[in-house]
Every structure is written in structure tokens, then in C-alpha cells.
Amino acid sequence: MQLELAPRQLDLFRTLRPEPARAALSREPLPTPAAEPKPKLLSRHEVLARARELGHRIAEALGPELKVHLSVHDNGSTMVSFRRQPPLLKVRVHHMFLDAPDQVVRAIADYAGRGVRKAGQVLDDYIASRQERIRALPRRPAPLQVRGRCFDLQALFDELNQRYFQGGIRARIGWGRQNGRRRRKSIRLGVYDHKAREIRLHPALDRPDVPRFFVEYIVFHEMLHQLFPSDRHTGRHVHHPRAFRDRERAFPRFEAALAWEKQHLHRLLRG
Numbered sequence: 001m002q003l004e005l006a007p008r009q010l011d012l013f014r015t016l017r018p019e020p021a022r023a024a025l026s027r028e029p030l031p032t033p034a035a036e037p038k039p040k041l042l043s044r045h046e047v048l049a050r051a052r053e054l055g056h057r058i059a060e061a062l063g064p065e066l067k068v069h070l071s072v073h074d075n076g077s078t079m080v081s082f083r084r085q086p087p088l089l090k091v092r093v094h095h096m097f098l099d100a101p102d103q104v105v106r107a108i109a110d111y112a113g114r115g116v117r118k119a120g121q122v123l124d125d126y127i128a129s130r131q132e133r134i135r136a137l138p139r140r141p142a143p144l145q146v147r148g149r150c151f152d153l154q155a156l157f158d159e160l161n162q163r164y165f166q167g168g169i170r171a172r173i174g175w176g177r178q179n180g181r182r183r184r185k186s187i188r189l190g191v192y193d194h195k196a197r198e199i200r201l202h203p204a205l206d207r208p209d210v211p212r213f214f215v216e217y218i219v220f221h222e223m224l225h226q227l228f229p230s231d232r233h234t235g236r237h238v239h240h241p242r243a244f245r246d247r248e249r250a251f252p253r254f255e256a257a258l259a260w261e262k263q264h265l266h267r268l269l270r271g
């Protein structure tokens, strides 16, 4: 039996993470949903071991006359496909089949190896029952827009990271999407998503009349959220614990940034 696992396909198991939050931008960390089911993490080793076992099980069900070449994939379109070129049988299956019960493995063998069409029904049923799992599979995070018209957030982040954090903050950063609403009552200038390790800035900040130090301050603030996660005090989340506040005040233009925000907030609200 030959086994094929493209490295690209395995990326899936290293990048398990929720979809980037679409929540409105906020300078508060996103609340952590209490009971979110976690997709199962499989190491590359585990995936290989399971794929190898599945290949053996299919080969066993077919007998020695066919040589099984199995590959597994994680895309959602075709769950099972095969090419029969005796003595070789090439089978491509979705990851969901890695821990399929015997009946389903026999159905793969019948369907792909022996051309038993009605075995396809068993596979269809199994696929339908596992749709939940497919939906739960994490997607590759969408690339973030780092370059705005006025500010390159990655450059800004890297500079702050070196200057204030010894390069220790690990996060992605990007501009949030403009949501079209022009008139706002409040605006959330930045948000840090702990799970995704992702900082987003409100696009209203990407303007020539917004000073660089103010954008830096917002990024700095969001970076601090990684360093000082919110505290729980008698069941209440404290988003900016004492240590966070102290460290924030160490930002050289902290007072100036607050003053600028106070003075120009109305402009940012107009978008």
C-alpha cells in the first residue's frame, strides 16, 4: 500500500483556529465563548498513522489482487474518488474517513475496488452524518489587510514589538473592514482576539490627519492585551488589569494619545 499526504493538506492540523472574529472592532478583548466545541487536534504523526491504517483496512477488504494507493485530503467537494487500474487502485478520501467504522471501510472497498454502486449509499450516509465535523474543521485564516492608504500596520507592529517587547509579541495584524455606516455613536478603534492572536484596527484610523503616534498607541494597547490577558474578579472580566494599565502608561506619548483621542473622536465617529 502506498500512502500519500501532501504537506499542504497537513497544514490543517497545525493551524486549528477559529475563524477570524467578525465582531465589531473594540479595544476590549473578545469575550471567550464558554462552551465552544474544540476541533480535535491531530498531529502529523497521528494523521499518517490513521491514514496508513485506513489504507491497510481497505486493502484487506479487497484481497491481494489490488494494490491500494490511498491519499487523504481536506477539501469539501469530493469526499471519495478513485481510479481503478488493476492491479492498482487509487483512492482519494476526505479526512473524515480516517476513523471510519468497518462497515464504511468495506463500503469504500466495494465502491472503489469492486464497482458496487449501492455501496455508495453507505458512503453517502456516512458523509451526511459527518457533515458536522466538516463544518467544524478550521479554515485557513483569511489574509489580513496590513497596508492601508496611510499606515503599514505590519511595519508599525514590528517596530513597536522590537522597541517595547523585545520582539516577544506574536500576533497577526490588519485593518478591519469598513462597514459602510458613516454615522456612529461609538467607535472601537482596535481589538485583540486572543484565540486567533490577531489585532485589528478600525479603518477610520487610516487617514492622513490621524497622527502616527496615535495609531501606534492603539497598536501598542492591543499588543498589551496579549501580555496581560483579562483578569477574572468575582466572575467579572477586568479587561485592563492593573499591570496592563501601568505598562500602558509607559508608552511615551500616552497622555498625548489620550488627549488626541478626546479632541478628535467626533471626527473618527464621522468616519
Ligand SMILES: [Zn+2]
Pocket: 027, 028, 029, 221, 225, 239, 240
Ligand atoms: Zn483594551
